Amino acid sequence: MKRVVVDHFGGPEVVRVVEEDDPRAGSGQVRVRVLASGVSLSDAQMRAGTYLGGPKPPFTPGYELVGVVDELGPGCSRLHEGDRVGALTQWGANAERVCVPETYAVEIPEDLDPAAVVSLVFTYMTAYQMLHRAAQANSGETVLVHGAAGRVGTAVLELAALAGLHVYGTASARDRAAVERHGAVAIDYRNEDFLARLRELTGDGVDIALDPFGGAVSLRSFRALRPGGRLVIYGRQNTLAHGHKNWPAVIEWYAGTATVAFWALLSPRRRVLVYRIQKLRIHHQDWFREDFGALLELLRADKIHPVVAERLPLTEARRAHELLECSAATGKLVLVP
Ligand SMILES: NC(=O)c1ccc[n+]([C@@H]2O[C@H](COP(=O)([O-])OP(=O)(O)OC[C@H]3O[C@@H](n4cnc5c(N)ncnc54)[C@H](OP(=O)(O)O)[C@@H]3O)[C@@H](O)[C@H]2O)c1
Numbered sequence: 504m505k506r507v508v509v510d511h512f513g514g515p516e517v518v519r520v521v522e523e524d525d526p527r528a529g530s531g532q533v534r535v536r537v538l539a540s541g542v543s544l545s546d547a548q549m550r551a552g553t554y555l556g557g558p559k560p561p562f563t564p565g566y567e568l569v570g571v572v573d574e575l576g577p578g579c580s581r582l583h584e585g586d587r588v589g590a591l592t593q594w595g596a597n598a599e600r601v602c603v604p605e606t607y608a609v610e611i612p613e614d615l616d617p618a619a620v621v622s623l624v625f626t627y628m629t630a631y632q633m634l635h636r637a638a639q640a641n642s643g644e645t646v647l648v649h650g651a652a653g654r655v656g657t658a659v660l661e662l663a664a665l666a667g668l669h670v671y672g673t674a675s676a677r678d679r680a681a682v683e684r685h686g687a688v689a690i691d692y693r694n695e696d697f698l699a700r701l702r703e704l705t706g707d708g709v710d711i712a713l714d715p716f717g718g719a720v721s722l723r724s725f726r727a728l729r730p731g732g733r734l735v736i737y738g739r740q741n742t743l744a745h746g747h748k749n750w751p752a753v754i755e756w757y758a759g760t761a762t763v764a765f766w767a768l769l770s771p772r773r774r775v776l777v778y779r780i781q782k783l784r785i786h787h788q789d790w791f792r793e794d795f796g797a798l799l800e801l802l803r804a805d806k807i808h809p810v811v812a813e814r815l816p817l818t819e820a821r822r823a824h825e826l827l828e829c830s831a832a833t834g835k836l837v838l839v840p
Contacts, residue, residue: 507597512552515824528576565596622809630658642667652678660685718759810834
């Protein structure tokens with residue numbers, strides 16, 4: 504089978520494909536014949552070595568997959584060969600066959616497009632859980648979303664509109680229409696001071712801020728909160744610059760994020776929460792299943808519309824990594840073995 508490998512940290516050029524024997528399902532694992540797996544900014548961060556808690560090379564990237572169970576390891580009792588499943592692997596999904604713990608595989612109806620469902624497993628799940636599990640959003644509240652035209656950002660826009668939230672989204676001017684299409688107010692982060700603009704628009708700030716940057720940006724996101732507000736930090740996006748690790752941004756991330764945590768201690772009416780999808784999945788497997796079920800229902804009801812930017816063969820994994828930075832507003836990059 505073919506498998507994508509990163510054998511040292513670096514830019515897209517370190518991504519290659521190897522051929523090897525199929526893996527065998529171990530105890531409690533099912534082997535999945537992959538129909539679609541994702542390539543995301545988190546994979547690029549792992550590839551460049553900026554992902555907190557990421558793997559050491561050599562490793563196979565790929566945060567999420569959809570496929571068909573084709574072998575059951577000892578001790579598996581829930582799933583059967585031929586079942587279609589999705590799984591959040593964190594890394595390892597970009598291969599033709601992947602073994603995953605049976606407990607982490609969620610069932611998927613066969614009539615749905617695997618490439619569209621891949622977006623639910625990671626991107627839409629992140630957006631959904633940040634709104635409903637971390638921030639516990641209430642209808643009518645206001646939300647600031649950074650990177651609103653990105654993949655997670657767009658999922659937030661769709662889900663927030665369904666939840667009756669009023670959204671302000673930072674994005675480049677060229678993506679204004681994409682943000683406004685979902686009923687959000689766009690703030691041009693390259694030419695406007697988002698904090699000043701937000702205060703102008705809202706008066707006293709927002710109830711929820713979703714921040715994939717941390718560091719210095721999160722200090723400003725925190726200041727955008729009104730009393731009772733919740734800041735959800737869910738990434739360190741600036742630590743990756745032009746495909747490579749940005750050391751000054753790593754240092755700035757630790758300094759800024761520690762400062763915002765300290766501010767939160769001094770300001771009990773505003774909270775800072777950290778969201779990490781894999782941590783929540785470990786501690787609340789039941790939430791993962793429940794939330795995935797909710798997302799499947801929304802997809803079936805045509806209420807959410809995950810966009811697939813490109814379906815590339817596994818052998819073009821490197822090209823998918825090259826495309827990551829210039830394709831955020833056009834949707835998910837999916838590898839199709
Ligand atoms: N914690 C978790 O469990 C979790 C789960 C999923 C994702 N994440 C993190 O979420 C982040 C976003 O992922 P993604 O897949 O949505 O990435 P993406 O699709 O590449 O989107 C990133 C977006 O951020 C925008 N952006 C860049 N600099 C900005 C700035 N200073 N202000 C506002 N927007 C800016 C980009 O717009 P331009 O093109 O105009 O620059 C782009 O639209 C990543 O850091 C990822 O690691 C975390």
